[in-house]
Amino acid sequence: NNIKSLTHFLFAGCLLASVSLSAQQTKVLQHGAHRVGKRTDAEMATWRGYGLGQFIHWGVYSLFGGELNGNYYNGAAEWIRSWKDMPHGVYDSAYKQFNPASFNATQWAKMAKQMGVRYVTFTTKHHDGFCLWPSKYTDYTIANSPYKKDIVKQVVDAYSKEGIDVYLYFSVMDWHNPDWRYDLKTKEDSAAFERFKLFTKNQLTELLQQYPQTKGLWFDGTWDNSWKKSGAFTDTLEQYLKTLHPGLIIGSRFRADEFGNRHVDANGVLMGDYEQGWERKIPKTYADVHGNDWDCVMTIPENGWGYQKKWLGHWKSTNEILEMTAQCVSLGGNFVLNFGPRADGTFRPEEVTIAKEAGDWMKINSAAIYNCEYTGWEKQDWGYYTKKTGENKVYMIVFNVPVSGSLKIKPAKNTLVDKAYLLTAPGKNLSLEKLDYGASFIHVSSTGYKQPFVIVLETKEGSEKSDEQKAKT
Numbered sequence: 001n002n003i004k005s006l007t008h009f010l011f012a013g014c015l016l017a018s019v020s021l022s023a024q025q026t027k028v029l030q031h032g033a034h035r036v037g038k039r040t041d042a043e044m045a046t047w048r049g050y051g052l053g054q055f056i057h058w059g060v061y062s063l064f065g066g067e068l069n070g071n072y073y074n075g076a077a078e079w080i081r082s083w084k085d086m087p088h089g090v091y092d093s094a095y096k097q098f099n100p101a102s103f104n105a106t107q108w109a110k111m112a113k114q115m116g117v118r119y120v121t122f123t124t125k126h127h128d129g130f131c132l133w134p135s136k137y138t139d140y141t142i143a144n145s146p147y148k149k150d151i152v153k154q155v156v157d158a159y160s161k162e163g164i165d166v167y168l169y170f171s172v173m174d175w176h177n178p179d180w181r182y183d184l185k186t187k188e189d190s191a192a193f194e195r196f197k198l199f200t201k202n203q204l205t206e207l208l209q210q211y212p213q214t215k216g217l218w219f220d221g222t223w224d225n226s227w228k229k230s231g232a233f234t235d236t237l238e239q240y241l242k243t244l245h246p247g248l249i250i251g252s253r254f255r256a257d258e259f260g261n262r263h264v265d266a267n268g269v270l271m272g273d274y275e276q277g278w279e280r281k282i283p284k285t286y287a288d289v290h291g292n293d294w295d296c297v298m299t300i301p302e303n304g305w306g307y308q309k310k311w312l313g314h315w316k317s318t319n320e321i322l323e324m325t326a327q328c329v330s331l332g333g334n335f336v337l338n339f340g341p342r343a344d345g346t347f348r349p350e351e352v353t354i355a356k357e358a359g360d361w362m363k364i365n366s367a368a369i370y371n372c373e374y375t376g377w378e379k380q381d382w383g384y385y386t387k388k389t390g391e392n393k394v395y396m397i398v399f400n401v402p403v404s405g406s407l408k409i410k411p412a413k414n415t416l417v418d419k420a421y422l423l424t425a426p427g428k429n430l431s432l433e434k435l436d437y438g439a440s441f442i443h444v445s446s447t448g449y450k451q452p453f454v455i456v457l458e459t460k461e462g463s464e465k466s467d468e469q470k471a472k473t
């Protein structure tokens with residue numbers, strides 16, 4: 001009997017150990033992700049299909065354009081208040097000069113419409129704390145500038161009127177608010193940060209109540225310890241905002257779990273409706289996106305989001321922007337291009353040109369961008385595949401035609417290509433030369449291309465018959 005009970009005891013112990021071990025992998029979290037995998041509602045399906053978006057960074061920092069007394073700040077222009085050469089008093093009184101005489105939200109929205117963007121993310125308040133809407137919770141707002149009028153409202157109304165969905169950028173970190181803290185080290189820090197958290201909740205409430213057309217909030221400035229130590233608060237606040245505004249879309253830069261993890265919780269599950277870490281970088285492979293929704297936000301120059309008088313280094317051509325857009329959509333994400341208007345409300349000529357040229361291309365080729373997704377087909381050197389959601393159409397967005405003029409395609413398993421044609425010449429089928437292993441060549445001219453072009457592949461279920469199978473039939 002003793003041996004029998006010892007055996008039972010040992011067996012029970014091993015069982016318990018194995019259960020607790022597996023529990024290590026999936027910690028029970030109070031404030032981690034509340035959903036595994038993508039959202040499946042209509043609002044998120046619309047977001048997933050945008051393809052191309054616009055970011056706009058505009059505020060007091062635009063007055064400086066990265067320059068002070070003839071010296072240029074070597075960081076991002078919207079961070080110029082943090083420059084050692086910038087006296088905080090100089091920056092914090094500059095709003096008294098903010099009076100964008102040429103600002104015309106309708107012109108902005110029409111330029112965006114012509115460019116073919118489907119959503120815009122607009123800075124309501126950046127790290128400097130200046131509010132482009134007349135917030136009731138601080139005096140540091142547009143209402144107390146010479147301009148006085150509500151800029152957020154004009155942008156929301158004008159873009160919504162053009163059929164472009166509006167998302168509001170909001171920086172949690174607020175250098176102007178005396179209760180902001182980078183970390184919570186003392187009781188005084190915690191008392192101040194409690195006031196700051198209420199201030200943040202109040203400002204977000206007024207943004208959603210005053211601009212109900214808003215589809216989502218794009219959070220930033222949430223990387224400091226003070227916020228990382230407020231995981232429970234961020235969870236409660238996110239749930240509150242989504243109750244206040246059902247369907248609201250919030251990315252992974254907002255929350256922290258109870259261990260201070262951001263973007264993904266202690267179990268590696270994304271906290272937020274999409275991954276917001278792709279800033280000025282694009283995933284290399286589909287594996288890098290871990291099955292999440294995501295967007296990439298990108299500057300035209302190498303860095304810098306607010307207006308910069310001098311663009312240092314390389315800035316992207318329209319074809320580079322189009323390639324990044326195709327690359328993002330081909331991996332299941334959206335591409336969001338940033339514009340940094342001058343303090344007077346006008347755009348740099350380079351930005352106007354890119355909007356125009358990209359728009360001209362989108363006018364002809366947007367079928368390969370809007371409502372498209374990852375195909376799972378083996379990537380080829382000539383460019384990127386996208387697939388129309390819910391249809392048997394695959395698009396080849398061709399950037400690099402080889403000297404042979406032979407574009408190789410290798411459809412996913414169990415998929416056959418019925419016919420291929422240029423998006424701009426649907427009536428003229430291109431010849432498909434069958435190769436082995438289910439691959440084919442599409443032969444096109446090897447010269448004369450000035451911009452990317454799109455080939456449509458109409459597909460159907462089925463698999464290539466092997467030669468012997470063909471011989472049998």
Ligand SMILES: C[C@@H]1O/C(=N\OC(=O)Nc2ccccc2)[C@@H](O)[C@H](O)[C@@H]1O
Pocket residue numbers: 076078079220221223276277278279297305
């Ligand atoms: C869109 C940009 O967002 C920012 N910062 O982004 C990040 O911190 N990005 C980041 C940080 C760590 C990992 C991945 C992305 C801001 O500071 C900047 O002024 C601009 O508004």
